[in-house]
Amino acid sequence: MEVSSENFKANVETAVVDDNLKGAMGKLTGALRPNRAKAVAGLPEFDALRDHGIAIKMHTLDHIDTYLEQFEANVVANGGHVHWCADEDSARQTILDLCRQHDVKTVTKGKSMVTEELGLNAFLDNHGILPLETDLGEYIIQLRGESPSHIIAPATHLQQHQIKETFQSAHTHLDADRPMDTAEALTEEARQELREKYGAADAGITGANFMIAETGSTIIVTNEGNGDLTQTLAKTHIVVASMEKILPTMDDAGVMLRLLARSATGQEMSVYTTLSSGPRRQGDLDGPDAFHVVIVDNGRSKMLAGSEREMLRCIRCSACLNHCPVYASIGGHAYGWVYSGPMGKVLTPSLAGLEQAKDLPNASSFCGKCEEVCPMRIPLPKLMRNLREQQTEQKMTPLKQRVALSLWSALASRPWLYRKLTGLMTRTLARLAGKRRVFSWMPMIGEWTKSRDLVAPEGGSFFDRYHARTQPIKGADHDDRTQ
């Protein structure tokens, strides 16, 4: 998918005045946040489970080569095939080649963020293969020609009335007066539309929440069961997964699944947890004839060796998005790529390039809520700060900012001089503000005053008042001049 994160500021400007978006984001405070809180409160050992999960992930990342090879060996032993892809070009081409090899014309798809990363739908479409999204949210945004705005709830930026309008204009073969005013009616309509397509598809493409080295299995979780139909009814099942989805054992997956569902939606477990361990064997009632796993690197190896390594622990639960006040104010599209919210602020610069996404790591108040709720305790603010530091080192930050910071630091590192100057400034400002005690506009900080007043200083400084009280020995205020 094309990266448009350079337009972040412009995207934000439109997003913050979008009333539909504001209404849709109410789902976060109204449902997702309280649901997670309840699920966590209901499991006293949640924190211990987190520590266990983190230990599993750290161990796995330390030995990722071994586990990936073990996984491949087991997939092959089960009768499947593994394809290694270093970047998005090779991943797209590999998937297209597989489709051609199996004479695939139509594809059903389960929700997969890595295929969004690859821009797979548009690519297959351009090559005459029609991919149909089967996750309800993905189906809706596919009809609207949009990209996902959330990693597990791709249509979370939409309100119900917008979904109704989308279905009205897409499903023209249905009775125009059908009931469409409840979420259930809309879900049922999508289900009916999709049902006939599953059986007709030549291949099912899904992602993987986890790949299990000891068994050669891939796992997906869904709440709609669409993933099962996608992968069992088609003749060919292609799994696309980024390399860090590997876990050593099925027991490890048990730990992760419990963390994932609670952190994501506040469920104890997702409704469907589906394991795929190769093609249909003799005697199996269903399953695909061919099973392929496409393992995508696309920047992960580089992250493994860099300062963003901890980000590879991410299990894509979306807790950090759901709890982020910035995400809640601007929605997912403003971030300009597949991944949004705090995890997107680290992943996009790491995978797509810092130059392309300069604003993302900066657009955070560092409130720390993301790190607090992340089941993998990924220090997202710290990782964003690392990226800010890289920007400073590579002189990517605006010249104005660098000059301002160095002037300020030259001053603030001389406390005595600093106080003289700030004292002068604050006395002037206090006098100018007078009885109103606020300014509604101030040069240089228009970004502040466009939505709030600037509070005037009280007048005088703390140090003046404190020294007046304690009657300092003459010159006491000067003794730091030499430091």
Next chain:
Amino acid sequence: MPAATQKTPARPKKPSSPKAPKVGLFVTCLIDAMRPTAGMASVELLEAAGCDVIVPTAQSCCGQPAWNSGDRTAARAVATPFLDAFDDCDYVVVPSGSCGGMLSKHLVDLFADDAPPRHRQKALEIAAKTHELTSFLVDIMGVTSPPGRYQGKVAYHDSCSSLREMKVKDQPRQLLAATGAEVVDLDHADTCCGFGGTFSVKYGDISGAMVNDKAEDVRAREPDVLVAGDLGCLMNIAGRLSRLGSDIAVRHVAEVLAGDLSAAPIGGGQDDAPSTEESR
């Protein structure tokens, strides 16, 4: 609702008990320049708790604006002058969770790697003895009853750094309740107000949307006064309240706890009732 305040009886001179813990106040650049009353109130609270307070002059800012902007060199330059300033203090107390977090959680990272070992050592020492003001009073000094009296409804805003980095939550609420105030919580008490230092002037649209949500939460509670332990949040929320035409008073928590309402509230708000404090 009437909000009345009462000032401490005549301020005692510095306590000189030999056992009094020596506390260095890290004033913070915002309080020094914008809200001296909050700094004086902090000194008063510490002295009333039996501390021997000093305020080293070799301090300006904790360096956080540069640290969070990814400029390690600038942040080190600003932080270096105060590395030695608290040598003979038992504790460093900060009337701000955010600057407190910088000193106790980030200073060590700032002076990691290639920093002179002496600086690293100093950073470790400061980190180990730094506390946010209200948590210091309650957790270390065992204060249960602060000098101020306040009859009115107080909403306490949790700053993110106080809450998450400094583990401050119940302490200020306990102290506020002990002044006689009715303490209320905001609806989304653990959600950021959108200040975030330079974030607020770099990403005004996002920060503005966030502070609007917070100001609406404050207005819904109808407090007589909104307090917090961080001046950045207070200037942010007060600025939005003022823009919305609200006259809810906004103050640093130390002012209410010390019973020092001598300064007009932060921003454009008004104290509800005639204050009964003495003139300074």
